[in-house]
Amino acid sequence: MTKGREYVTEVFKKVKEDNAHESEFLQAVKEVFETLVPVFDRYPKYIEENILERLVEPERVISFRVAWLDDQGKVQVNKGYRVQYSSAIGPYKGGIRFHPSVNQSIVKFLGFEQIFKNSLTGLPIGGGKGGSNFDPKGKSDNEVMRFVQAFMTELQKYIGPDIDVPAGDIGVGAREVGYMFGQYKKLNGYKNGVITGKGLTYGGSLVRKEATGYGAVYFAEQMLKANSKDIAGKIAIVSGSGNVAIYAAEKLQQLGAKVVAMSDSSGYIYDENGINLDTIKELKEKQRERISKYVEFHPHSVFTKAEEGRIWSIKTDLAFPCATQNELNEEDAKVLVENGLLAVSEGANMPSTLEAINVFHQAGVLFGPAKAANAGGVAVSALEMSQNSMRLAWTFEEVDAKLYDIMKNIYEESVKASKEFGQEGNLVLGSNIAGFLKVAEAMSTQGLV
Numbered sequence: 015m016t017k018g019r020e021y022v023t024e025v026f027k028k029v030k031e032d033n034a035h036e037s038e039f040l041q042a043v044k045e046v047f048e049t050l051v052p053v054f055d056r057y058p059k060y061i062e063e064n065i066l067e068r069l070v071e072p073e074r075v076i077s078f079r080v081a082w083l084d085d086q087g088k089v090q091v092n093k094g095y096r097v098q099y100s101s102a103i104g105p106y107k108g109g110i111r112f113h114p115s116v117n118q119s120i121v122k123f124l125g126f127e128q129i130f131k132n133s134l135t136g137l138p139i140g141g142g143k144g145g146s147n148f149d150p151k152g153k154s155d156n157e158v159m160r161f162v163q164a165f166m167t168e169l170q171k172y173i174g175p176d177i178d179v180p181a182g183d184i185g186v187g188a189r190e191v192g193y194m195f196g197q198y199k200k201l202n203g204y205k206n207g208v209i210t211g212k213g214l215t216y217g218g219s220l221v222r223k224e225a226t227g228y229g230a231v232y233f234a235e236q237m238l239k240a241n242s243k244d245i246a247g248k249i250a251i252v253s254g255s256g257n258v259a260i261y262a263a264e265k266l267q268q269l270g271a272k273v274v275a276m277s278d279s280s281g282y283i284y285d286e287n288g289i290n291l292d293t294i295k296e297l298k299e300k301q302r303e304r305i306s307k308y309v310e311f312h313p314h315s316v317f318t319k320a321e322e323g324r325i326w327s328i329k330t331d332l333a334f335p336c337a338t339q340n341e342l343n344e345e346d347a348k349v350l351v352e353n354g355l356l357a358v359s360e361g362a363n364m365p366s367t368l369e370a371i372n373v374f375h376q377a378g379v380l381f382g383p384a385k386a387a388n389a390g391g392v393a394v395s396a397l398e399m400s401q402n403s404m405r406l407a408w409t410f411e412e413v414d415a416k417l418y419d420i421m422k423n424i425y426e427e428s429v430k431a432s433k434e435f436g437q438e439g440n441l442v443l444g445s446n447i448a449g450f451l452k453v454a455e456a457m458s459t460q461g462l463v
C-alpha cells in the first residue's frame with residue numbers, strides 16, 4: 015500500500031466512525047478521497063499537514079429552529095441549516111435547498127462538493143451550503159414568505175457579502191430568493207452582494223437563471239468535441255423540470271439536439287417529436303404544476319408514473335441528470351449503455367451513484383461529473399458578486415461568453431489533471447484533483463487555522 019493510500023484509508027475510517035449515519039455525506043467523501051490518493055503520493059507534505067482531515071471537517075455547522083405561522087394561524091416548526099465548509103480561497107458560497115429530505119447529511123455532502131466545484135471555477139469563492147426540511151410544494155405565497163422571513167431572521171446573523179453568500183437550489187428559486195433578500199435588507203440595510211440569483215430589478219445578473227443548465231451543456235459540448243462528435247442531431251434526455259433541467263434542455267435545443275424526455279418526482283414525459291419547452295416553462299415556472307399535465311397540451315406524448323418506469327430506459331445519445339442526488343443507479347446506467355449512450359453531463363449534484371459511474375467508465379461513456387459540469391451556476395453567481403461590487407451590469411452576451419470560457423477552462427483543467435495523475439480522460443479524478451490542489455495549497459500557506 016502506498017503512503018497516499020494508507021493516509022486516505024486512515025482518514026476515511028475516522029470520517030466514517032464520526033459520521034456513521036450520514037450516508038450521502040459519506041458517499042460524497044468516498045468518491046473524492048478515492049481520487050486523491052495519487053496527490054498524496056506525489057505531495058507528502060499534505061499528509062504531514064493533515065490537509066484531508068482538516069478539509070473534511072466543516073469550519074462551522076449551524077443548525078437552527080424556524081418557527082412560522084401557516085394560513086390557518088397554526089404554528090409550524092422546521093429545521094434550518096447552514097454549513098460553512100471552507101473559506102480557504104474565499105467567502106463561503108453555495109445555495110439554499112428547501113425540500114423535505116434536507117438533513118445534516120445532505121447539507122454536508124453538498125457543502126463538501128461545493129469546495130471543489132467553486133475552486134474549479136477559478137474564482138475566489140469558498141464552499142458552503144444550507145437549507146431546510148420545509149416543503150414549498152402546496153404552500154401559498156404568503157406561507158412561503160412567512161417561512162422565508164423566519165428562516166432569514168436567523169440566517170442573517172451568519173452571512174454577509176464578504177463572509178458567506180447563499181443562492182438558490184432545489185425549492186429555492188426567484189420567489190424565495192426575493193423574500194430572502196427582502197428580509198436580509200430589512201434587518202441589515204441594502205447590501206446587494208449578500209445573495210446571488212437575485213431578480214434583475216434588484217442587482218441580479220443576466221444568465222444566472224440559465225447558467226447551470228447552459229453550463230452543463232457547454233461542458234458536454236467540450237467532451238464531445240474532443241472526441242470529434244457534436245451535439246447537433248443527437249437525442250437527449252434531461253431528468254427534472256426545474257431550473258437546471260429547463261435551461262439544459264433549452265441550450266440542447268439551441269445547439270440542435272432533440273430532447274425527448276423530462277421528469278419531476280411524480281414521473282416522466284416522453285415526446286418523440288421533441289419536448290415543447292414553452293409548455294414546460296408555463297407549467298413549471300408559472301403555474302407550479304405537475305409534469306403529467308404536459309400530455310393535455312401534447313396528446314401524442316406519454317406520461318409514465320415514477321413507480322411504473324424509469325426515464326433512463328429511453329434510448330438516448332446524451333443523458334443530463336438534472337433533478338437530485340442518486341437519481342441514476344447502476345441498473346439505469348447499464349440500460350443506458352446497452353442503448354448506445356455516448357455521454358453523461360451531470361446538472362444535479364451527485365445524481366449518479368458510485369456504481370453507476372463505474373459502469374459508465376468501464377463502457378467508455380464520456381462522463382462529466384457534477385463538480386465540473388454544473389459549476390456554471392456558481393460561476394455566474396460569482397460574476398453577479400463582481401457586478402454588484404463594481405455597481406454595473408454586463409450584457410447577456412458578455413456573461414454568456416464568460417460562462418462558456420469558464421466551462422471550457424474547467425474541462426481543460428480536469429483533462430490536464432487526469433493526464434498528470436495517470437488516468438487520462440477520467441474527469442471524476444481530474445476535476446477532484448484540480449479543485450483540491452488549489453484549496454490544499456491555500457490551506458498549507460495559511461498555516462494551521
Ligand code: NDP
Pocket residue numbers: 182183184185186187226254255256257258259277278279280336337338339341361362363388389391392
Ligand atoms: P428545482 O427545485 O428548480 O428543480 C428540481 C427538479 O428535480 C424538479 O423537477 C423536482 O421535481 C425534481 N426532484 C427534486 N427532488 C426529487 C426527487 N427526490 N426525486 C425526483 N425528482 C426530484 O431545483 P434545481 O433545478 O435548482 O436543482 C436541481 C439539481 O441541480 C439539484 O441537485 C441541485 O443541487 C443542482 N444544482 C443546482 C444549481 C442551481 O443553480 N440551481 C447549481 C448547481 C447544482 P418535483 O418538483 O416533483 O419535486
